[in-house]
Amino acid sequence: MRAFSASFEKDMKLLFRNWTSLFVSVIGPLSIMLVLIIAFSDLGFNSITIGHVVDPANVRFDSLWPKLSYVGNFVPYASLDDCTADLKTQRLHLCLQPSGDALNAYFDNTRELISLILLNQVRAAVNAEKEALVRQKAAGFLGEVKNTADFLDSSGSFAAVLLKDLERQRVDLVQAKSDLRSTREDVELRIDELREVRSEVSSAHSQAESAKSQGFGKAEATLGEADAALYNAYNVAAATGDAASMSAISAARSEVQASRNDLSEARSLVDGELSRVQKVIDGIDEALQSLERARDVIIRNEQRVSNAIETIDQRSVELRDLQTRIDQQGSKLDDLGKTSVDEVVKPITVGFMPLFVGSERLRDLEAGWDLTENQKQRLLNFGTIQTFLPFVLSLLICFVATMLSNILLLEELHSPAFLRNQLMPRSWLVSFGSLFLTVLFVTTCQVLVILLMGYFIFYLDILKSLGTLLAVLLLLIGTHTLIGMTIAYVVRTKTTSLLVCAFFLMVTLILGGVVYPVERMASFMSTVASLIPFTSGISMLQQSLFYNVSLSDLLGPLAILIVIFFGAAVVMCVARWAFMDSCRRG
Amino acid sequence: MSAIMQLCDVSLRFGSKHVLSNVNLSINQGTLLGLVGRSGAGKTTLLRVLTGMIAPSSGKVFLPNRASLKKMVGFASQEYSFYPQLSVVENLWYFGRMYGLSSRVISSRIKELLVLMQLEEARHRIASKLSGGMKRRLDIALALIHDPPILVLDEPTTGLDVFLQEMVWSLIHRIHALGKTVIISSHDLRELEKWCTELVIVSNGKLIGGQELKSLKGARQLEVVFREVCDARV
Numbered sequence: 001m002r003a004f005s006a007s008f009e010k011d012m013k014l015l016f017r018n019w020t021s022l023f024v025s026v027i028g029p030l031s032i033m034l035v036l037i038i039a040f041s042d043l044g045f046n047s048i049t050i051g052h053v054v055d056p057a058n059v060r061f062d063s064l065w066p067k068l069s070y071v072g073n074f075v076p077y078a079s080l081d082d083c084t085a086d087l088k089t090q091r092l093h094l095c096l097q098p099s100g101d102a103l104n105a106y107f108d109n110t111r112e113l114i115s116l117i118l119l120n121q122v123r124a125a126v127n128a129e130k131e132a133l134v135r136q137k138a139a140g141f142l143g144e145v146k147n148t149a150d151f152l153d154s155s156g157s158f159a160a161v162l163l164k165d166l167e168r169q170r171v172d173l174v175q176a177k178s179d180l181r182s183t184r185e186d187v188e189l190r191i192d193e194l195r196e197v198r199s200e201v202s203s204a205h206s207q208a209e210s211a212k213s214q215g216f217g218k219a220e221a222t223l224g225e226a227d228a229a230l231y232n233a234y235n236v237a238a239a240t241g242d243a244a245s246m247s248a249i250s251a252a253r254s255e256v257q258a259s260r261n262d263l264s265e266a267r268s269l270v271d272g273e274l275s276r277v278q279k280v281i282d283g284i285d286e287a288l289q290s291l292e293r294a295r296d297v298i299i300r301n302e303q304r305v306s307n308a309i310e311t312i313d314q315r316s317v318e319l320r321d322l323q324t325r326i327d328q329q330g331s332k333l334d335d336l337g338k339t340s341v342d343e344v345v346k347p348i349t350v351g352f353m354p355l356f357v358g359s360e361r362l363r364d365l366e367a368g369w370d371l372t373e374n375q376k377q378r379l380l381n382f383g384t385i386q387t388f389l390p391f392v393l394s395l396l397i398c399f400v401a402t403m404l405s406n407i408l409l410l411e412e413l414h415s416p417a418f419l420r421n422q423l424m425p426r427s428w429l430v431s432f433g434s435l436f437l438t439v440l441f442v443t444t445c446q447v448l449v450i451l452l453m454g455y456f457i458f459y460l461d462i463l464k465s466l467g468t469l470l471a472v473l474l475l476l477i478g479t480h481t482l483i484g485m486t487i488a489y490v491v492r493t494k495t496t497s498l499l500v501c502a503f504f505l506m507v508t509l510i511l512g513g514v515v516y517p518v519e520r521m522a523s524f525m526s527t528v529a530s531l532i533p534f535t536s537g538i539s540m541l542q543q544s545l546f547y548n549v550s551l552s553d554l555l556g557p558l559a560i561l562i563v564i565f566f567g568a569a570v571v572m573c574v575a576r577w578a579f580m581d582s583c584r585r586g
Numbered sequence: 587m588s589a590i591m592q593l594c595d596v597s598l599r600f601g602s603k604h605v606l607s608n609v610n611l612s613i614n615q616g617t618l619l620g621l622v623g624r625s626g627a628g629k630t631t632l633l634r635v636l637t638g639m640i641a642p643s644s645g646k647v648f649l650p651n652r653a654s655l656k657k658m659v660g661f662a663s664q665e666y667s668f669y670p671q672l673s674v675v676e677n678l679w680y681f682g683r684m685y686g687l688s689s690r691v692i693s694s695r696i697k698e699l700l701v702l703m704q705l706e707e708a709r710h711r712i713a714s715k716l717s718g719g720m721k722r723r724l725d726i727a728l729a730l731i732h733d734p735p736i737l738v739l740d741e742p743t744t745g746l747d748v749f750l751q752e753m754v755w756s757l758i759h760r761i762h763a764l765g766k767t768v769i770i771s772s773h774d775l776r777e778l779e780k781w782c783t784e785l786v787i788v789s790n791g792k793l794i795g796g797q798e799l800k801s802l803k804g805a806r807q808l809e810v811v812f813r814e815v816c817d818a819r820v
Contacts, residue, residue: 006683010672017671417677420667420728422639424684425656584640 007434048072146337152330159323390541405484468544482568489575596645620778621771623788660729664741670714685732
């Protein structure tokens with residue numbers, strides 16, 4: 001124990017009396033912290049220049065530039081070639097070229113990170129502009145839909161009115177048909193009656209004709225015969241000179257003649273009456289014809305009315321059907337018309353719901369203050385800055401623990417006292433342990449400083465997950481300390497060893513996904529990344545610091561880290577054995 | 587005089603290279619033993635075996651009462667072996683602790699050694715700021731911090747000017763006068779012949795010492811015998 005404490009005390013003294021280790025353990029990390037604090041004091045866009053090609057024929061995107069003014073300065077260019085030339089020489093970050101309805105964004109994908117960030121801003125602005133246009137059109141469209149719905153509604157009402165009218169007309173037509181039918185029936189009745197009358201009259205006429213013919217004929221014949229007889233009688237009388245008889249006969253002949261004249265008059269009268277009857281018959285015939293024509297007309301009109309009724313029925317059905325469809329479509333259009341513009345423009349939306357929106361302490365603080373918008377934005381930036389802490393911690397540990405253990409061990413191995421230390425009657429574990437503890441102590445101090453900064457300056461919820469944080473941090477420090485020591489035993493020369501450490505750090509940062517996401521690399525890289533202490537360290541720190549994930553839930557990655565720790569210890573022991581063997585051989 | 591250390595058939599091999607072959611050496615207490623040999627003959631390797639830095643491939647190193655070799659031996663090499671960034675006292679304190687000494691013992695030893703090595707005025711000076719002679723004295727003081735009965739010095743006068751060489755030899759005498767057994771390797775044959783009570787020639791991993799060397803040497807100077815032995819064994 002005495003030897004251990006003496007060795008630890010010696011290591012601490014050597015650390016602070018050596019400029020290299022002092023820089024790595026104190027100056028470097030402090031400088032990094034200071035730089036990071038200054039760098040992240042104001043999150044926004046600075047020194048960004050975006051070129052846009054001016055096309056007088058296409059002013060569609062002119063309203064976009066003022067909306068993106070917060071991103072950077074917009075510089076107009078006459079041609080795309082000039083714009084991209086400046087992009088290649090890094091005077092610009094983006095070149096925007098309106099092309100019809102599209103905005104072509106030319107970006108330098110060799111500067112992918114900032115280019116993608118800016119492209120996201122441009123994309124968001126273009127989407128907002130597009131949404132505004134679509135919203136305008138959607139509003140117009142929905143207005144027209146509403147109008148159409150109203151029109152259909154009124155059409156439906158009108159159709160109902162028409163139906164009612166049709167109903168009424170049908171009723172009238174049915175009535176008319178009924179009237180026509182009854183009229184027709186009357187007419188037919190009248191026709192039948194007239195026919196009967198005609199028949200009777202005609203029969204009477206015929207009978208009268210025949211009676212006339214017969215009667216008058218007979219009478220005339222009789223009278224003629226009488227006249228003739230009388231003539232004869234006259235003649236006889238005359239012959240006889242019966243003047244009385246002749247006078248009587250002449251009187252009788254005059255009577256007969258008068259009767260013959262009366263008969264002829266009567267015949268004429270009868271003829272006259274008969275012709276009047278005939279006229280009546282003709283009249284009846286005409287009336288019958290008229291009635292028949294009227295009946296035909298009635299029948300035709302009846303048929304027309306029936307057809308009209310059928311048509312009305314058909315049209316009513318169709319109109320009812322049309323009304324139903326109008327009502328349905330109108331209802332649909334009405335519902336459609338009630339759709340908000342938002343529902344049309346954004347039927348599905350992507351909600352970005354960050355899990356971590358700042359620590360509880362920060363949110364409690366925010367709730368207790370009456371903040372301006374600018375202050376709220378700054379606090380939001382604070383939340384973003386808080387998320388960098390695991391990265392800063394892991395980077396610090398990776399850098400300080402690896403470099404410091406490497407430097408201290410190399411100082412020890414190259415120290416003039418190395419030979420004397422081989423003579424000491426104590427286990428090599430004493431010096432190893434003291435060196436390990438020195439690095440652990442120094443790095444832990446710096447980690448604690450950062451954690452204190454995180455707690456007091458950045459309002460992180462450190463205390464809630466302190467146990468888990470310390471366990472992960474100590475394991476990380478230990479692992480990187482062993483790695484630094486292994487490099488020292490293997491490489492042995494100071495300059496080369498530091499270069500190897502720097503190379504190791506660079507590879508760790510690249511393979512750990514800091515420079516480029518691991519998920520975008522080859523598939524086996526995710527396995528490799530999970531084995532890198534830096535990456536798994538950041539992951540565990542994020543989970544415990546921001547989401548209070550307990551140690552028991554981190555057992556999997558923690559177990560991997562422990563295995564890596566012991567693996568590094570074994571490798572370090574083997575490297576040490578090889579080094580000591582070569583030293584013994586001289 | 588009793589033997590304070592014995593090497594019995596000690597051989598050391600690195601791969602196929604035989605560095606020491608069947609070395610037998612008995613070192614008596616209170617001896618001032620001088621080791622000579624050509625460069626690469628195995629002197630330093632033998633000293634490392636004597637100090638316990640290297641274990642022999644075969645043979646044994648015997649110590650009285652099964653004592654620990656590292657605690658029995660103090661060693662100072664031709665290159666200084668201390669922490670240049672620490673002060674004289676800090677170096678002494680650290681190595682005293684490494685030997686498992688208590689604070690009281692270390693404090694006492696530091697006082698004695700500072701007087702013995704004439705480093706009182708430079709006690710708090712950073713070791714890198716010491717002069718050449720002071721560095722040598724500090725190195726020897728560190729070898730004696732745990733008061734070992736055996737002190738091994740590997741070419742302690744190499745690279746020093748005449749005055750410093752005299753200073754170092756004077757120091758060695760004072761240490762020897764304290765009753766310590768001193769084993770010293772050097773290329774300075776005249777000084778070794780002048781001051782050492784016993785001499786050993788190391789040549790190609792083998793030792794010539796004791797009676798064998800005495801009979802070889804006779805009345806001749808050590809240098810003559812040394813040349814003879816080394817030429818013959820080439």
